Amino acid sequence: MVMSRRRAVFQDASIELAHGSGGKATRKLIEGLIAPYFFKEDAALTDSATLSVGDLRLALTADSFVVHPLRFPGGSIGELAVNGTINDLAMGGAEPQALLVTFILEAGMDTKVLQEEIATMAATAEKAGVAIVGGDTKVVEHGKGDGLYITTAGLGMVHPHANLNPLSIKEGDRVILSGPIGDHGITILLARGEIDLQASIASDTRPLWPLVKPLFDVYGEAIRWMRDPTRGGVATALNELARDTGLTVMLEEAAIAVRKEVRGACELLGLDPLHIANEGQFLAVVSAESAEDVLSLLHRTPGGEEARIIGSLKRASRPGVLVRSDYGSTRIIDMLVGDPLPRIC
Amino acid sequence: MRYVDEFRNPQLIEKASRELHAIVEPDRVYRFMEVCGGHTFSIFRFGIQHLLPPNIELIHGPGCPVCVLPMGRMDDGLHLADEPDVIFTAFGDVMRIPGSRGTPLELKAKGRDIRMVYSPLDALRLAQKEPERKVVFFAIGFETTAPSTALTLIKARELEVKNFFVLSNHVLILPAMRAILESPDMRIDGFLGPGHVSTVIGVRPYEFVAKHYGRPVVVAGFEPLDLLQSLIMLVKQVNAGSARVENQYSRVVPWEGNERALAAMAEVFEVRPFFEWRGLGFISQSALKIKHEFAPWDAEVHFTLAGLRVTDPKAAQCGEVLKGVLKPHQCKLFGRECTPERPVGALMVSSEGACAAYYQYTWQGAAGE
Numbered sequence: 001m002v003m004s005r006r007r008a009v010f011q012d013a014s015i016e017l018a019h020g021s022g023g024k025a026t027r028k029l030i031e032g033l034i035a036p037y038f039f040k041e042d043a044a045l046t047d048s049a050t051l052s053v054g055d056l057r058l059a060l061t062a063d064s065f066v067v068h069p070l071r072f073p074g075g076s077i078g079e080l081a082v083n084g085t086i087n088d089l090a091m092g093g094a095e096p097q098a099l100l101v102t103f104i105l106e107a108g109m110d111t112k113v114l115q116e117e118i119a120t121m122a123a124t125a126e127k128a129g130v131a132i133v134g135g136d137t138k139v140v141e142h143g144k145g146d147g148l149y150i151t152t153a154g155l156g157m158v159h160p161h162a163n164l165n166p167l168s169i170k171e172g173d174r175v176i177l178s179g180p181i182g183d184h185g186i187t188i189l190l191a192r193g194e195i196d197l198q199a200s201i202a203s204d205t206r207p208l209w210p211l212v213k214p215l216f217d218v219y220g221e222a223i224r225w226m227r228d229p230t231r232g233g234v235a236t237a238l239n240e241l242a243r244d245t246g247l248t249v250m251l252e253e254a255a256i257a258v259r260k261e262v263r264g265a266c267e268l269l270g271l272d273p274l275h276i277a278n279e280g281q282f283l284a285v286v287s288a289e290s291a292e293d294v295l296s297l298l299h300r301t302p303g304g305e306e307a308r309i310i311g312s313l314k315r316a317s318r319p320g321v322l323v324r325s326d327y328g329s330t331r332i333i334d335m336l337v338g339d340p341l342p343r344i345c
Numbered sequence: 346m347r348y349v350d351e352f353r354n355p356q357l358i359e360k361a362s363r364e365l366h367a368i369v370e371p372d373r374v375y376r377f378m379e380v381c382g383g384h385t386f387s388i389f390r391f392g393i394q395h396l397l398p399p400n401i402e403l404i405h406g407p408g409c410p411v412c413v414l415p416m417g418r419m420d421d422g423l424h425l426a427d428e429p430d431v432i433f434t435a436f437g438d439v440m441r442i443p444g445s446r447g448t449p450l451e452l453k454a455k456g457r458d459i460r461m462v463y464s465p466l467d468a469l470r471l472a473q474k475e476p477e478r479k480v481v482f483f484a485i486g487f488e489t490t491a492p493s494t495a496l497t498l499i500k501a502r503e504l505e506v507k508n509f510f511v512l513s514n515h516v517l518i519l520p521a522m523r524a525i526l527e528s529p530d531m532r533i534d535g536f537l538g539p540g541h542v543s544t545v546i547g548v549r550p551y552e553f554v555a556k557h558y559g560r561p562v563v564v565a566g567f568e569p570l571d572l573l574q575s576l577i578m579l580v581k582q583v584n585a586g587s588a589r590v591e592n593q594y595s596r597v598v599p600w601e602g603n604e605r606a607l608a609a610m611a612e613v614f615e616v617r618p619f620f621e622w623r624g625l626g627f628i629s630q631s632a633l634k635i636k637h638e639f640a641p642w643d644a645e646v647h648f649t650l651a652g653l654r655v656t657d658p659k660a661a662q663c664g665e666v667l668k669g670v671l672k673p674h675q676c677k678l679f680g681r682e683c684t685p686e687r688p689v690g691a692l693m694v695s696s697e698g699a700c701a702a703y704y705q706y707t708w709q710g711a712a713g714e
Contacts, residue, residue, distance in 0.1 A: 014455075016450065016451055016454050017450060017453070017454050018450070018686075025686065194462070194463060194467070196463065196464075260346060263346065267346070267349065270386070270696070325391065325392060325569075326355045327353070327355035327359055327362075327396070327569065328355075328359065328395065329393065329394075329395040329396055329569075330392055330395065331390065331391070331392040332705070333705075334704075334705055337685045337686050338441065338686070341438070341461070342436075342437040342438075342463065343386075343437065343695070343697065344436040344464075344486075344490070
């Protein structure tokens with residue numbers, strides 16, 4: 001692939017927590033240290049890999065889940081572990097078929113807690129129509145794990161009409177966002193109980209395939225790129241898009257839905273909703289001609305009612321993400337650097 | 346959201362922007378300093394520069410507590426975290442400030458017990474929960490956060506918590522403004538006064554700026570409309586040749602300040618003879634020390650601190666940027682050696698620092714990647 005971006009270089013002497021936060025440092029770790037060994041071509045990194053086996057187009061992905069607390073309003077680590085992986089498949093245009101599950105358990109963990117998570121995973125998988133077909137368990141010493149880590153690997157079948165390819169993205173293409181942002185990240189932040197703030201919000205974790213399948217059924221040709229903005233939020237996902245395409249993403253701030261509880265928490269803590277994690281929303285780049293049709297189909301699909309066209313792709317002097325306020329000013333929004341830390345003083 | 350949405354109303358903002366364009370005299374340049382880091386952040390966050398006439402220049406001031414904290418103080422604090430019985434606590438703002446051996450976040454990843462708290466009271470509660478450990482709260486901030494540190498120390502004394510200590514790095518805004526006004530390369534026509542600090546100290550203390558230095562001060566709020574209204578007030582004063590102190594943020598800031606907060610500060614703190622500010626050097630009577638009466642909770646008394654000075658890399662031009670002589674991107678290190686991920690100079694550390702805000706919101710870090 002011919003890419004306009006430069007490859008990140010990894011120069012850090014040791015691994016820090018920031019390398020796991022999904023922002024710039026994570027990208028450097030993957031592009032600068034891991035990808036050069038595993039991939040021969042300098043390809044754009046996507047949420048899942050696509051393989052051709054005979055006539056079949058398969059998608060393959062894996063994701064690990066480290067979350068504290070294990071249960072939070074609207075979900076739990078088990079639910080995330082199922083939805084997160086099938087969403088990575090869905091973002092590759094693939095219908096989830098099967099999952100493998102690995103548990104890393106800390107000695108001393110309460111069996112009841114583990115059992116609850118296993119039951120949750122089974123129910124979540126069943127609801128999403130995907131089978132859990134195998135896996136592995138390991139136990140580490142007490143104090144060497146955070147209770148429970150889960151890794152899931154997923155296999156999916158690429159939708160026959162899916163034609164995702166960031167290289168086909170053109171100036172004028174539209175960006176669609178499926179719903180309000182920041183619910184998951186703010187829920188987790190508050191559920192940790194470190195901030196004396198209460199809000200009636202819940203994680204948005206949900207499987208995205210039921211939402212995107214109808215779009216591929218009808219508009220597969222028009223959908224060029226899809227991503228679920230998890231860690232690092234919408235800003236990070238779109239900055240990656242900008243770098244991979246060499247284009248600028250121009251967002252209209254007024255079109256981006258943020259619940260008032262999330263907005264309130266962000267204002268208080270000095271955070272930007274565009275940097276906050278989501279577990280049940282997706283971004284799509286769609287051709288300008290089809291954008292309104294795709295949006296209207298999404299509005300008719302259960303769970304897609306709050307979708308909006310939030311911006312478009314432009315050619316500018318430098319690739320990046322710009323946000324235009326409804327009073328006419330614009331600002332650049334970069335990827336997340338490290339974890340979002342509250343500003344107090 | 347009440348008190349937020351009204352001040353982000355597009356029609357009102359456009360109207361204020363038009364008024365500002367109409368009243369500026371075309372053949373003069375207006376250089377205004379926003380003293381407070383919160384304002385710097387808002388200006389970039391809301392893209393306020395795009396709404397200003399080209400001859401209004403905003404200079405980003407010293408009011409970012411993270412930015413002006415000298416590295417030696419950070420080293421002293423993190424040195425305490427090396428002791429196995431110590432839990433080091435600080436605001437999220439502090440977690441990315443580099444000491445000589447790394448940031449609190451990096452040292453936490455290496456196994457130090459370093460925890461982020463949202464209020465000094467949380468640190469005090471932690472001390473009560475962990476009586477076998479020593480909990481150190483690394484206190485930073487201007488008059489905005491000093492009262493909560495003071496109240497926490499009063500509470501620690503009341504509850505007789507013996508394993509709680511505060512390392513005070515609290516600083517005062519007025520001596521910093523005076524130092525900038527006294528600086529020979531000072532070119533500032535007026536000040537946007539710090540909104541949050543003023544909720545505590547009130548508006549009256551800025552009168553010396555108007556009286557002795559002949560520069561207007563307008564205490565300003567943090568929303569786009571607040572900032573534009575305050576700039577209109579400043580321009581009108583400059584045009585009329587007047588220098589007064591005005592309060593645009595009167596919905597929050599009382600003229601006389603907050604008596605209870607000031608009383609708590611007076612009970613717990615005394616003014617240090619001098620204190621080092623990163624980028625500005627030593628400023629006399631510019632910081633707060635814990636009084637003798639609270640010595641049992643003063644980390645400077647309980648622990649032995651090295652107190653070494655660590656000078657900033659020579660190439661970093663933080664001082665010039667702080668005084669408004671240079672714009673952030675004119676510094677030799679900006680966006681190259683010095684980025685928000687690997688800050689060299691202090692102003693790149695906090696999102697309220699002029700350089701980090703500049704980097705984050707107006708300039709893309711292409712050169713540094």
